[in-house]
Amino acid sequence: MEVKTPTPGRLHVAFAALGLAFVLIFSWVLYHEGTADWRATQARFRQLEATVKNPHQLAQAASVEGLRQIWLPDLGRVDRCGTCHLGIDDPAFGTAPQPYASHPGTWLTTHPTDRFGCTVCHDGQGQATDYREAAHRPQPFVARPMRPLETIEANCGACHRSLDPPDAPRLAEGRRLIVDSGCVACHEIPGFEGVTFRGPALDSLGYKVRPSWLGGWLKDPKSYLPESKMGNFRLTAAEIAGLQGFLLSQRAAAPLDSTGVDWKKADTSNGRALFGELRCVSCHAVNGRGGTMGPELTRIGDKVRREWLFSFLKDPHRAQPDTPMLQYRLTDDQIRDLTAFLLDEYRSSDTGAEPPPITYQDARLVADGRAVFARRGCASCHRLASIPDSGRIGPSLASIADRDPDELPYGSGEVRHTTENYIFLKVLLPDTLGSPSMMPTFGFTPADAAKIALALASIRKSDLPASYVLKPDPPKPFRPAGPFGELVTRYGCLSCHSVGGYGGTLSTVPLDRIGSQLKPDYLTKYLLNPGAVRVSVEARMPVFHMLPAEAKTITDYFESVFLDDDLEKYDATFTPADRRHGQELYTQLGCQACHQLGTQGGYVGPELSGTGARLKPGWIAAWLIKPEKYKLGTLQPDYGLSAADARALTAYLTSLGSSDAARGGGGHAR
C-alpha cells in the first residue's frame, strides 16, 4: 500500500494556523476573564467599603479578590452569587446599592449561607458569574430563573412542609385554602396526608332536602351559599335532572318518628331563645356572621325538610356519624320549637310550603344520575353506601411542579410557560385551558388562586436531602373508649378542642393538660353551664344541657388522664408577702390592660376575678413564665418573669375568687 504523506510545507502551514488559533483563543479567554464584569464590580465594592468602614474595620475585613463560591455538596449546588453580592452578610451595607446591599431581615441568621447558599430560596443559576447568565430575570432556556419576591414563598415550602409554615403568609394561606377547599378529596397531595375532607353522606338525602333546592344547588352551589365549599361542576340540564332523580331516590334511613309532634304548638319565640342560648352561631353563620365550622343557616328553610331537621337536631350522629355537630340534650318540645324557628326565620320570602314526601322514582333518571355521580367523582367527597368508594378521581399532584412547562396548556392568552402559571390558571378557570376538564370551578379570587398555586408549586420531587426538610408528623387520632368516649362523640368535643394536635382548632384550649390547669369543681360547673371566660371571643362553648353525672364523668377523666406532672408538683404554699408583691407586679406590668378584675381592666384576656377557684397554681406560674411553650401565637406576652416574680403573681391570682374578692359576681361578665 502506498501511504500518502502530506508535503512538509502544507503541514507547517496547518500547524501555524492551529497555533495561531490557539493563541487567539487563549488571549481571548485571558482578556474575557480579565475584564469580566465581576472584577469591575469587586473594584467598585472596594471603593464603597472604604467609605462605609473605618480604617480599623477595613484592616479586619476579609480581602475581596476573585471568584467567591459556596459549595453545598449535599444539595449538589455551587452558588457564586457572593462574587458580586459582597455585602450580603455584612450589616454595614444595609443601605448600599445593589449588588452590595446586605440581606434584608434576619433570614441569614435563620438560614446561614454556608448551609443554604442562595439559590435554594431564590432560584436562578448559581454557577453563573454575570448578571444575565445568573438569570436574575426570566430568560429563554432557563428552567428556573430567580423568583421575584412576590412568589418566593413557594421555595420556603420545599423545606417547610407543615400546614402552617412560619413567616410565609402566602404559602400558609395557600395551604389553608387547599385544606378548606377539600382539594385532598380528589387529589393526592404530598404534605397533606393527615387531612381528610368529606361532604355530607347522601344515603338519606331523599328525606333531607327539598327537590327544588337540590336542582338549584347542583346548577350552582354558590347561588344558595356564596361560601359553599362545593364547586360548580358546570352540569347540563340533563345531568342535573338525572342526579336529582338519583339522589332523591336515596332514602336509606327514615328520619326519627315525629308523628307525635304537634307542630301547631311550636313556639318560634322559644326557638329563637334556644338558638341564642345554645350558641349555635359559634359554628353556624347567619346573614354572614358567625362561625364557619357548620353550614351557614341563612337560608336553611329553603333547603331542608321539617321532619329531617327535627330528627337531625335530636340525634345528628344517626343521620351522619362523622358530623362535627353535637347532640344537645333537649326535650322534643324544645327541638320542635328550634326547628320551627330555624325554618321560619331563615328562608327566602318565596319559599313554598313543605313539599310532600317523595314516594316515586324514575328508573331512567336514577340510572342516568348514578352514571353522572360516578363519572364526576361525587363519591370522592360524598359517601353513598350504594356506590363503591372509587378513591380520588383527580390525578395525583405529587410531582405537579416538576412537569415540563412547555407541555402544559395555557388557554388562549400569551402566558409565560411555567408550571406555576399553569396551576394558577387551572385553579382559577379549570375549563378554559383548551381541554375539557372534570374539575369544578370553585370561584376563587385571583389572589387566592395565586396562593394555592404557590403552595402547590412548592411540591416537587425534592432535590433537597431529608436533613433540610421540616415535616411534622400528622397527629395521632384520639379516640377514647368507654363512657367518656361516648360523651366525646355525643358532645362533639373534638370538633373544637384538640388532644395531641388531633381535633378542632376553634377552641383556644387544647385538652392535653386540662386536668392540671383547671380545678375539678370549676370544671364540672363550667360543663353544666359554660360561662364566658374571654369576653371578647365570639365563639363560645355551647350550652349542652349536660347531665350532672356526665359532667362528673368528663371531669374525672380530665383529672386522671390529661395531666402534666410538672404542673402538678408545684408547691402552692404562699406567704402574704408573695401576694403583696404579686399585686404590685400586676399593676407594674400592666396586666389590667387586657384582663378584667371586677369592673376594671380590658377584655382581651380572661376575666381574673375568679381565678383562685378556676385555675391550679402550677399552671398559672408555668403559663406566666413561658406562654409560648403552651400556645403558639398567644396574646399573653412573655415578660421574662423570674420564677420568684411568677410565684408572687401566682400567689396574688390564686387569692382572687377564693376569698371575698370574688364575691359580687366577678365570675362571668356577659
Place this chain on the structure above:
Amino acid sequence: MTSRRYPLIGLLLAAAVSGCRAAPKAQAPGDPLLDAIRAEERAGNLTYVESQGKALFAQYCATCHGDEGKGDGQNASNLTPPPPDLTTSGNVHDKGYVEKVITQGSAAVGRSPLSPPWGRSLSAQQVDYLVAYCQALGRSKS
C-alpha cells in the same frame, strides 16, 4: 444556480438572527400569577414586608390599636391612657423607637406599662415586619 442560492441563504440567516433577537420582545408573555399577587399588593398599598407586618399587627396589636392603627381597637376604651393614633403619631417615623416599644413594651420608653413587651414572643424577623407596618401607617397620612 449557486449564485442565486447564496442570497437566499443569507436572507434566511438574517431572518433567523433577527427572529432570535426579536422573539422575546414581540411575545412579552404575561405572568398571570404574578399579576394577581401584585394586584392584591397594590390594592393594599403595602409592600410585601409591610403586608406581613399587617397580618402580625392584626393578631397582636389590633385589639387595642385598631385594625388601621388609629387607636380605636375594641379594647381601647378600657385603657388609661388610651393607645395613640399611629397614623398621626410622630414617633412612628423613628424606627428605633418603634422597635423598642414593640420588643420591650411602652414602659421602656417612659410611658404607661399598658403596651406589653413582645420581644420574647416574636422573632426578630417578625419585629422587623411589625416595625415596617407601623411606619407604613405613618406614611399613609403624612
